[in-house]
Amino acid sequence: MADLIIKNAYILSMDPEAGDIENGIVVVEDGKIKEVGTSTECTAEKVIDAKGSVLMPGLVNTHCHAGMTIFRGYADDMQLQDWLENHIWPAEAKLTDDDIYAGTKLACLEMIRSGTIAFADMYIHENRVAQAVDEAGIRAALSYGMIDFGDKEKADKELEVGRAFVKEWNGKAGGRISTMYGPHAPNTCSRDFLIRVKEQAVKDGVKQHIHVLETEAELNYMKxxxxxxxxxxxxxxxxxxxxxxxxxxxxxxxxxxxxxAEYGVNISHNPNSNMKLASGICPVAKLIDAGANVCLGTDGCASNNNLDMFEEMRSAALLQKVSTMDPTALPARKVLEMATINGAKALGINSGMLKEGYNADMIIVDMNKAHLAPVYDVASHLVYAANGKDVSTTIVDGKVLMEDGKVLSMDEQEVIDTAIKASKDLLDRIGN
Structure with missing residues (x-):
């Protein structure tokens, strides 16, 4: 007997061999997809009728600072350096383990609600981030954000913290958590430090997560x-x-x-954060044409204000069209690939497609909404008309984390209340 069957769904498989399937069925067993088709002889302990809905791979957020939900709306509409140096960095210095835990639980709740099944994080107090991810049931590739500013003593300490985190948490939570090394950026990390980080990452067999050319200021500094x-x-x-x-x-x-493209680097495009901070526009269309693996991320809530990957998809498509003055640039299907297949590839997880043997990481999107009627093209609707609130069910590793809009993996109100209290306590410590 299987664990779960989802029936009567419009299946957006993202599998180029299978394509879309109307009135489809997906069978889940032991956290994996066992069958995808139009019928099955299997029975299951749980059956979900997805009539009138789209069943698709869950979205992958490839760049996030999850704990920064605690700063949602804290310092908006500012120049980047003012925002960082006079507001965000001083506030971050006051953060505690409990603040990060509360903020990350809130981020996981928001992502589960809006259809994200996995995210890549780079931040501080990362042990508590991992704890929150473990409890929430979501997937994550986590890294401790390291900065040395050319200080050898600081570099030694940062690398030691990063190494300890990588070794403690890689493969934990039943394999839902992987770890990465997180050197912040080329202009905040010294050359020697970056070389050491790369060598350690290769030795430990893990990936690296880094900010690169987010701003013109970084470009000028490096030159x-x-x-x-x-x-x-x-x-x-x-x-x-x-x-x-x-x-x-x-x-x-x-x-x-x-x-x-030549080196196969995975590029996380963060359109909403880049627009809000007036950082510029990533040349996504050119990168894809060159053969690069481009995926999508939200960045943190201090520079985006939400973690809705549906909004990110829409912004990515529209931004490329207006920046290239070409309405055919970055079509809906390509954006969906960025948010699913490409993101899973970047994180090294066996997700991103509804295909036999893949992780049962998927979402159900309710299409019976006024803003989604009528439906001519499902992929187009998901990118240009839908939003995270249209997600009714989120499944990770074969486990139903949210069903019919009700989150099952955590106490939603408790998570919200705890995060609000943490933000108030933080403001008291900052004296703001």
Missing amino acids: ENFGMCSIHFLKGIDFWGTDVLAAHCVWLSDGDIKIL
Whole structure:
């Protein structure tokens, strides 16, 4: 007997061999997809009737600072340096383990509600992030964010904290948690430190997660101090590879794009955060044309304000169209690939498609809504008309974390109340 059967669904499999299936059935057993088709002889302990809904792979958020939900709306509409140096960094210095735990639980709740089944995180107090992920039931690739600013003593300490976290949590939560090394950026980490981090990551067999060319200020700093941009700088120290997840990648030349594609670097595009901070526009269409693996991320709630990957998909598509003045740039299906298949590839998880043998990480989207009627093209609707609130059911590792809009893996009100209390306590400590 199987564990779960979902029937009567419009299946958006994202599997190029199977395509879309009307009135489809998916069978789940031991956390994996056992069957995808139009009928089955299996029976299951639990059956979900998804009539009038789309069953699709869950979304993958490839760049996030989950604990920053605690800063949602804290410092909006500011210049980046003012925002960072006078507001975010001083506030982060006051954060406690409990703040990060509360903020991450809130982030996991929001992601489960809006159809995200996995995320890549880079932040501080990462042990409590991992604890929150474990309890929430979601997947995550977690990294401790490391900065040394050229200080050898600080570099030694940061790498030790990062190494301890990688070893403690990699493969935990039944395999739902993987770990990465998280050097913050080329302009906040020294050359020697980045070399050491890369060597340690290769030795430990884990990926690296780094911010790259998010701003023009970083581009100018690297050119002034090293005579080259971040892309060439990192190439020069053999940092690039398929094991690297590079967030933002806004200020790229055509030569940079060629390098990223050649080395198989995974690029996390964060359109809403980039727009809000006026950082610029990532040349996604050019990257994809070059063969690069481009995926999507939200960034943290301090620079985005929500973690809705449906909003991210819509913004990504529209931003490429207006920036290239080409309405055919980044069509809906391509954006869906970025949010599912490409994201799963970047994190190294066997998800992103509804296919036999893949992780049972999927969501049900209720299409019986005024803003979703009528339906001519399902993929188009999911990108241009739907939002995270249309997700009715979220399933990770074969376990139903939310069903018919009710979150089952945590006490929703308790999570919200705890995060609000943590934010008030934080403000008291900041004296703001």
